[in-house]
């Protein structure tokens with residue numbers, strides 16, 4: 245369990261979990277539950293483990309893992325760049341005053357408006373993903389620095405929904421049948437577009453470094469052919485993100501330094517082999533920075549012991565604040581943050597409060613046998629792809645997010661209330677709805 249907790253987490257003698265010098269039971273009282281608690285120390289340590297190893301390279305935090313103004317500000321201070329994949333993520337970075345030249349703009353279906361927004365903002369790189377997008381570029385006219393996204397056909401040891409590097413992916417241009425070469429040729433013809441290099445992201449929650457090495461080898465092979473056919477030389481390659489993290493005690497998070505080292509060595513080897521100039525390397529980690537920094541606190545509401553069957557411990561959140569178990573079958577662990585010293589008993593199932601049988605956060609976990617309403621349940625390693633995928637299913641308000649550091653807790657995303665839930669609704673006659681109270 246302890247390998248899943250943020251760096252600053254400490255169990256106290258009274259059985260309470262402390263994170264960032266804050267007692268989680270006090271955080272729950274002050275900010276309510278469900279509550280996503282982000283440990284600033286872990287964010288910084290993970291970010292630095294990439295930036296210090298990358299040297300002259302570039303590290304862009306993948307905003308899709310978790311996106312809000314304060315996090316953009318924190319990452320700016322740490323010298324990272326941002327990978328955004330929508331106008332909304334870009335608008336968030338802009339609201340944080342994030343330097344646009346350190347932003348990479350992605351998306352398999354960027355609208356003309358989004359491309360114009362990115363160009364006006366002055367983003368450092370736009371990653372081109374389709375022939376339609378190449379057509380759209382011609383309507384922009386202004387100068388743009390581009391990467392071309394390719395799918396190097398690398399199978400990864402991860403859930404199919406988070407595999408992106410296979411040839412029939414919706415992302416990028418496949419190497420097979422000359423598609424990527426034809427795309428590069430068209431892109432090189434777009435006036436005012438400077439093609440800086442290639443981008444590849446092979447998937448997420450990857451534990452095997454060999455997948456990154458294979459991707460580099462395929463990119464180098466393609467670039468060797470591109471040099472011969474089109475005289476194209478890449479200044480930069482961006483290998484995306486994807487490094488996995490442990491969500492359960494039986495898993496071990498690979499070290500960020502190990503993935504960077506594997507990529508760097510592969511680039512030196514594969515580009516050297518083909519007598520290609522060594523490009524600048526960029527990466528886009530998301531989960532491996534934000535994931536381990538976050539724990540989610542829930543209040544236990546009901547405990548239902550089915551005679552001869554499961555015990556369901558239901559909490560005050562669920563699939564609306566963490567869709568991953570329902571979407572990908574993701575596994576987590578849980579414990580009571582208010583009684584870490586209580587002996588563990590039989591296995592229970594931690595369920596959410598949504599009207600779906602599939603709304604289960606943790607299928608089998610040992611909690612104290614006397615788990616009861618008002619206990620504080622904690623699910624660790626939940627900083628990534630939880631809040632960023634949150635919904636208002638069943639019209640449940642989204643939780644708050646707090647950043648903790650040295651005994652201070654700052655609410656960086658306020659909890660939604662019922663006014664927020666109905667704020668976009670209109671009456672039958674089209675007039676706005678006003679609830680009056682929250």
Ligand SMILES: Cc1ncc(COP(=O)(O)O)c(C=O)c1O
Nearest residue numbers: 306445448485486528529530531
């Ligand atoms: C293009 C791109 N870059 C980076 C990432 C971040 O991946 P991860 O959070 O697994 O590091 C993703 C995730 O889907 C992605 O699509």
